[in-house]
Structure formats: C-alpha cells, structure tokens
Amino acid sequence: MSNRSWLDRFWDWLVSRTKIEPFITSRVPRHALSPIYCLGGTTFLLFVVLAVTGVLLSMYYIPTPADAFDSVTAITKTVPYGWLIRSVHFYSANGMLILAVLHMLRVYYTGSYKAPRELNWVAGVGLGLLTLFAGYTGYTLRWDQVAVGASGIGKGIATSIPYLGPLFGTVLWGKGPGDTLSRYAGSHMLLIPGVMVILMAIHFWMVKRHGISGPL
C-alpha cells in the first residue's frame, strides 16, 4: 500500500465514503455495448451542457419586451465569449432534440418499451414533449419579429384546443403583452427544466430497476 499515490488513496477514500461503487462499476450486457445504446445518455449530457450555458446566459439576458433583443445582441457582440456560450446553447438544444428522437427510435426498434418498461416509455415521451416545449420557449426569448410571430402561432395552436383552449391561451400568454415574455422566460428557465430533472430522475431510476432490455 505504501507505493500507492495520494491520488489513489484519495480516490479510495472518496469511493468508500460516497458508496458510489455500484453506480460507476455497474455491468452492461454485451449487446448493449453499442453506440445506439448511448443515445439517451448523450441526450442527458447535452441537457447538462444546456443547463450550464443556460445559467451563464441568464446572467445577461433581460426578459422584458424592451430589453430582451438588445440583451441577446449584447451577449453575442459585447460580452467576452458570449457568442460562444450562446452558440453552444443553441447547437446543444438542436442536438438534444435530434438525439432524443434517435433514442426514441432505438427504444422502439429494440422493443425496449415493452413490459415491464411501459411506464419508462411514458416518462420518456413526457421528457420528449418537454424538450420540444423548451426549444419552443427558448426560441421566443430573443423577442425579435420571428419570435413575436412564433409566440402568436403558439397561442393560436393552444387556444384551438376544444374547451380548454382559452384557459391554455391565458396561462401561456397572460392577460397582456407584457406578461407573455416573462411567462416564456419563467417556463424556459425554471418550470420546464425543473419538471425535466424530476422526470429524468424517475427515468434513470426505472432503468436501474429494470436493467437493460434483452438482445434482439
């Protein structure tokens, strides 16, 4: 033991105190050692990237109709590396949508949604829808002409739902134009990611409980 480095001894201490061993040494069946089985994990990785860059963007973004566009422009043009943070956020968001769909296709084609994993499929569909909503609300936060138009289209779709439509419209848009951007910002930064974290915890916990589905 004397020739073990301080890094090794620190690592042993960390493992013994955190009881992290079962999480980092869990065994994966051979058929799952394939890139297509990494799509869900990569989607989650991009969620983490989006959370980090999103927090950084929120340091400069101002969610009011008068200042939103100017603050986005300031992030892109005058804040050091603001263009980088914003680009990483943008491309990660697009990548997350693509990877989530590919992950869904993998689960579908390998039959991994079948019993006893139906509820994890349901949780996954919820996460997919929330990813879409996050993309939609994020795209309106620039509050340029395109974003204002997009929020109008969103309201049109929401209010066209029978019976509940007007309620959804009010919830999404508020009572006046000043409410709208605040509600989109609150949904994009707090509500949607918050619910997603809870659903992801359930999603991953169920994967642990059921294990990886069998080979084709």
Next chain:
Amino acid sequence: MRSSSESGERTSDTTRRSFLKALIVFSGALVLLPLERLSAYLLERKSGTASYPRVKIVHSSEVAAGDSILFLYPSNDRSAVLIHLGSGDFVAYDAVCTHLGCQIHFDKEPIKGWENRKDNLFCACHGAVFDPNNGDVVAGPPPRPMPKIKLEIDTNGDIYANGYESGLPLYGEE
C-alpha cells in the same frame, strides 16, 4: 504467489491503468485550462460602442442641402444614409429598416406612387416612414427607430462616421 503468466497480465494491466489515468488527467486539463480565459464571460465586459470604426464618409460640400447619399458603415456589407437637412445639419442613419431589413431611402424626388412620402426616410417594402431629424418611426410597422450614426466634421469639412449615437445596427446581426 502468482504464476508468471498472471503477473505478466498484471503488468500490462498496470500499464493500461496508468495510461488511462494519464488520459483522464490530460482530458481534465483540456476542460479546465480554457476556463481561465472563459472566466472573462463573467469578469469582464467590453463597452458596446468601442468596436465601431471611425470612417470618412464624404466632404460636406459634396452633399447639397436637402440631398442625401448612401455609404457603407460599419462594414462593407451594410448600407447607411447621410442626409443634409434643410436646416443645414448633417445626420446619418443605418439604412437597414428595423422592420424586416429592406434598405431605406431619403428621396429628394418622391418615388412614383409614394409622393406623400417626400422628405422622409422611406422603406418601400412595407411603407415604413422614419423622421429624418431623429430616426423615429412616423408610420408603418417597424418596432424601433433607425439607429443614428454619430457624425464628426473636422476643420477641413470632411464628415466622419464614428459609432452610434442611439440604437445599434441590429437587424441582420442577431
């Protein structure tokens, strides 16, 4: 005691393990080192107007009162308009309409069919009209006034553009 073959495996295993450790330390450093530069995102802030150049537009005698010229500012792919007002003052604006990015004009002779728009900054795409005195929206759909360019006239009478007095050339730049 281990057999020789086992200890042989163990040696290669140890090599692989130390290689992986070096790899982890190396990739960790690749992640952490840029953070020193990236910290500027939270610690420093460039001023918004410092990045615009000072550019000579034209000599003041070359634009008659009530007339205008188009020039390129702040880069060679963006048009701007210099107006010699009836009052004798020079003003200049970004010439990309804040509505949907068409080029705006200041026309001495009115465009046929838009005679009532004479002596205004006018965008032909959706009929937007801006006040040439301050760039404010007079009519039409634009959400913001035209960005006003800061002008400097030196002792020789040369007119220079130097940044923006109000607004920023946002359309097409987001």
